[in-house]
Amino acid sequence: MRTLTKNNGPLYWVVLAGTLVLFTAAFLLPLVWVLLGAFKPPGELARQPPTILPETWEPGAYADAWNYMDLGRFFLNTFVVAIGAWAVQMAVIVPAAYALSKLRPMFGNVVLGLMLATLMLPSTAVLVPVYLTLTDLDLLNNPAGIWLPAAANALNVYLLKRFFDQIPEELLEAARIDGAGTWTTLVRVVLPISRPILAVVSIFAVVAAWKDFIWPLLVFPDPARQTLSVALQRFAPDTPINLLLAGLVLASLPMVALFLAFQRHILAGLTAGGVKG
Amino acid sequence: MRRHVTAYGFLSAALVVFAVFSWYPIARGVVLSFQQVNFVTSPDWVGWENFERLFADPLFAVAWRNTSYFTVLALLIGFGVPFLTAVVLNELRHAKGYFRLLVYLPVMLPPVVTALLWKWFYDPGPGLFNSVLRGLGLPAPQWLDSADTSMISLVLVITWANMGSATLIYLAALQTIPGELYEAADLDGASLARKVWHVTIPQTKFVILMLLLLQVVATMQIFTEPFIMTGGGPEESTVTVLLLLYRYAFYYNDFGTASALSLILFAVLGVFSFLYLLITKKADG
Numbered sequence: 001m002r003t004l005t006k007n008n009g010p011l012y013w014v015v016l017a018g019t020l021v022l023f024t025a026a027f028l029l030p031l032v033w034v035l036l037g038a039f040k041p042p043g044e045l046a047r048q049p050p051t052i053l054p055e056t057w058e059p060g061a062y063a064d065a066w067n068y069m070d071l072g073r074f075f076l077n078t079f080v081v082a083i084g085a086w087a088v089q090m091a092v093i094v095p096a097a098y099a100l101s102k103l104r105p106m107f108g109n110v111v112l113g114l115m116l117a118t119l120m121l122p123s124t125a126v127l128v129p130v131y132l133t134l135t136d137l138d139l140l141n142n143p144a145g146i147w148l149p150a151a152a153n154a155l156n157v158y159l160l161k162r163f164f165d166q167i168p169e170e171l172l173e174a175a176r177i178d179g180a181g182t183w184t185t186l187v188r189v190v191l192p193i194s195r196p197i198l199a200v201v202s203i204f205a206v207v208a209a210w211k212d213f214i215w216p217l218l219v220f221p222d223p224a225r226q227t228l229s230v231a232l233q234r235f236a237p238d239t240p241i242n243l244l245l246a247g248l249v250l251a252s253l254p255m256v257a258l259f260l261a262f263q264r265h266i267l268a269g270l271t272a273g274g275v276k277g
Numbered sequence: 278m279r280r281h282v283t284a285y286g287f288l289s290a291a292l293v294v295f296a297v298f299s300w301y302p303i304a305r306g307v308v309l310s311f312q313q314v315n316f317v318t319s320p321d322w323v324g325w326e327n328f329e330r331l332f333a334d335p336l337f338a339v340a341w342r343n344t345s346y347f348t349v350l351a352l353l354i355g356f357g358v359p360f361l362t363a364v365v366l367n368e369l370r371h372a373k374g375y376f377r378l379l380v381y382l383p384v385m386l387p388p389v390v391t392a393l394l395w396k397w398f399y400d401p402g403p404g405l406f407n408s409v410l411r412g413l414g415l416p417a418p419q420w421l422d423s424a425d426t427s428m429i430s431l432v433l434v435i436t437w438a439n440m441g442s443a444t445l446i447y448l449a450a451l452q453t454i455p456g457e458l459y460e461a462a463d464l465d466g467a468s469l470a471r472k473v474w475h476v477t478i479p480q481t482k483f484v485i486l487m488l489l490l491l492q493v494v495a496t497m498q499i500f501t502e503p504f505i506m507t508g509g510g511p512e513e514s515t516v517t518v519l520l521l522l523y524r525y526a527f528y529y530n531d532f533g534t535a536s537a538l539s540l541i542l543f544a545v546l547g548v549f550s551f552l553y554l555l556i557t558k559k560a561d562g
Contacts, residue, residue, distance in 0.1 A: 004459060004472055005368050016369055019376070026437070027379040033405055034394055048403050049412060096291030105284030111292070118299045120550040124498045124519055125543035128526050128535045129302035129309060137297075149298040157291065182283050211387045213501045218527070229389035233505050236393055245397070248390045255385040267377060270442055271449040 038062065038246035045241050058242065065246035069235050071228070077220075078210060078227040081146050085209035086202055088147040089156065094198075097160035098186050102172060112161070115154040124214075131218050145219040150209060156201045163197040164190060200269030203262055210255055306543075309536035320533075327537035337538075339513050340521040344497055347428055347517065351496040354429075355436040355443075356489060362440065363447030364477060377448075381441035388438065392505040395434045396421065399506075421507055424514035431502050431515060439495075443488050450484040451477065483556065490553040494546050518542055 005012070037045060038061050040054040066072065100108050130149055139145035167190060175185045191198065216227040223234065228251045236244055259266060285292075310327055312320040331337045366376050383391065398405040399420035407417035420430045454477065462472045478485070500519040503509060509516040518538065526535035 004364070004469060004477065012368075015365065016371055019365060019369060020372060023376055023379045027382055030394070030398065030405070031382070033398075037397075046403050048408065050403055050405075050408050092290045092294055095287040099284040099287035103280060103284035103287065105281045105288070108284070111288065114300065115291075115295055118295070118303075120547065120554060121299075121303065122494060122498055122543060122546045122550070124500070124522070125539045125546070126299070126302040126306055127522065128532050128539060129305040130298055131526070132309075132314075132532060133297065133302055133305070148294055152291075152294045152299045154295075154299075182287070207385065213387070213389050229387050232393065233389050236505075241397070244393065248393055252386050252390050255387065256382070259382065259385045263378065267381065267445060270445050 034245055035249060038065075038242055038249055040242060042240050042242050061242045061246045062250065065239075065243040065250065068243050069231065069239065069247050071231075071247060071250060073224065074226060074228045074231040077143075077225055078229075081143050081216065081227055082206050082209040084143050084147045085150045086205045088144075089151045089153055089205050090198075090202065092151040093153060093157045093160060093201075094191070095186070097157050097164055098190060100157070101161045101164035102167075102190070103182070112157075115157055118152070119154050127214070127218075134219060139219070141220055141222045141225050143225075146209065146212070146215055149215070150205070153205070156205070159201060160194070160197060163194055167193055196265075199262070199265050203258070203266055204269060207255065207258065207266075306536050306539055309533055310540045311537075312533050314532040315530065323533065327534040328541075330534050331537055331541075336513065336516060336521055340516050340518045343428065343514065343516055344499070344518045347432065347499060348493055348496045350429055350432045351435065351492065352489070354432055355440065355496070356492060358436060359440040359443035360447055360485065362444045363451055364473065366444070366448055367451045377445060380444050383438045384441040386438065388501045389505060391434065391438045392502050395430075395437075396506050399430055422511060424512045427507055427511060427514045431499070431506065434502055434506070435496070435499065443492070446484060446488060447481065450481045454480045483559075486556050487553060490549050490556070493549050494553070497542070497546060497549075 036052075036054060039057050039059060040051065041056055041058050044051055044055055099105060100112050134140060134145045134149075139148070171189060171193075172185055175189045180188060211229070212227075213229045213233075216230045220226045220230060223231070226234070232244075232247060232251060235247070239247070309320075311322060311324060313323045313326070314320045362380065366373075366380075369376070386394075401407055401417065401419050401422055404420075406420065410417045418426050421427050458476045458480065459472060462476055467475065498519055499517050500523065503515040503517055503520055504523070507515040509520050519542075522535050522538045522542070525531045525538060
């Protein structure tokens with residue numbers, strides 16, 4: 001592949017080295033700084049100029065943060081919210097995309113159009129009416145208050161439908177001749193072929209739920225039911241800084257681990273799955 | 278006939294969640310904008326009163342000015358940086374995986390974590406940034422604590438946090454540019470800048486335009502960062518439209534006026550969303 005420059009000569013190495021330094025400084029060092037910061041006692045953290053490596057290592061900060069903020073509870077809440085949001089969304093949109101792609105009912109295109117129209121809508125434009133609807137349905141302080149609105153994800157319906165559209169009709173026909181019903185065909189034939197797109201949609205659904213702040217903030221007024229993000233911002237003003245830093249590191253670990261494990265899927269999904277990041 | 282019944286059976290769950298949590302709230306939002314809502318009595322129709330209340334609120338103009346300023350700053354910084362980064366990364370043959378990993382890492386952090394971390398970095402005293410600046414003998418700004426720099430500080434945070442997606446999308450677009458175009462430009466003796474201007478940018482203009490519009494729509498709805506890092510201060514310099522909306526709805530319980538503000542925001546963003554749709558349609562066809 002040809003690119004802008006010919007990729008040789010000393011200039012290439014200078015640019016490469018510069019980019020390496022810049023990227024490491026911009027994206028890795030701040031995170032290392034936080035990791036190290038959590039090991040320093042609050043007095044050392046207030047010092048100017050700061051110490052680079054902790055003078056006094058306090059590895060207990062991570063355990064203290066866990067107990068001080070009762071992080072176990074909020075981890076559990078966040079897992080319930082994220083895994084539930086994923087499961088409910090899949091249960092809702094997979095059959096819908098399958099119906100729109102392969103069963104092609106009357107007015108199917110109208111339904112798809114109405115779903116896609118919601119993409120034009122900035123999510124915050126419906127903040128108040130969705131909140132009031134959740135109140136009417138008595139879904140406050142209930143994870144379903146996150147799961148159900150998150151399931152109305154038109155972009156993912158569209159991505160799945162576009163993938164299903166490419167599955168050859170003959171394959172479904174063959175299943176039908178073998179006596180498979182519509183449901184069996186979906187589960188036995190369509191889903192196994194669709195693993196790549198299902199992986200992408202699933203990962204993005206879990207990540208979106210884990211990162212969300214404004215909806216859990218509104219849906220969980222009860223502190224005991226809050227997610228990590230909501231709880232951390234509530235604790236932030238009154239928590240010793242080293243414990244807060246440790247809490248922030250711990251809250252990020254699951255997503256960082258997910259990223260390292262599914263890096264290939266996530267980076268491929270970014271471009272395959274349109275441009276919604 | 279049976280086919281249609283089965284199909285609607287498969288569609289039923291989606292129809293319900295879309296109806297209850299998407300389509301109905303849109304209509305309800307419009308209705309609410311013209312009502313006085315409290316939870317005690319049934320809602321009253323009040324005509325344009327909610328809009329009049331908004332226009333009379335000095336914070337309304339402030340919020341729009343701040344949001345526009347934020348959007349422009351985010352375009353200047355947050356739009357150019359990922360594109361240039363992608364252009365540079367596309368030239369490099371080494372450490373490709375490392376660069377991609379690093380630039381996308383912040384995207385995986387929950388925005389609340391990023392906001393709280395950067396608040397700590399911005400601390401004018403022992404914060405990371407001012408420690409580095411003082412170490413280099415440079416002036417140390419007040420960052421979030423001054424109305425002059427509060428907004429740009431927020432822009433830096435969201436750029437750092439979100440540039441990974443844009444960079445990688447640009448990178449993918451850059452890789453679809455046929456190499457012959459650069460070879461032809463080389464034969465004409467074009468300089469690096471001319472090649473970027475005449476080959477790279479025209480070849481990726483759909484993606485650039487799409488991300489531009491998406492970014493405008495996203496930045497105009499900024500909430501989490503000002504909510505956590507500044508609470509709208511200092512001197513209301515970071516009160517955004519969404520922060521004002523949140524105050525109306527959840528501090529004053531004035532859902533009617535909050536809905537009126539959503540409707541205005543929707544109308545403004547609708548223009549950008551519509552442009553986005555036109556462009557993607559054109560790119561598809």
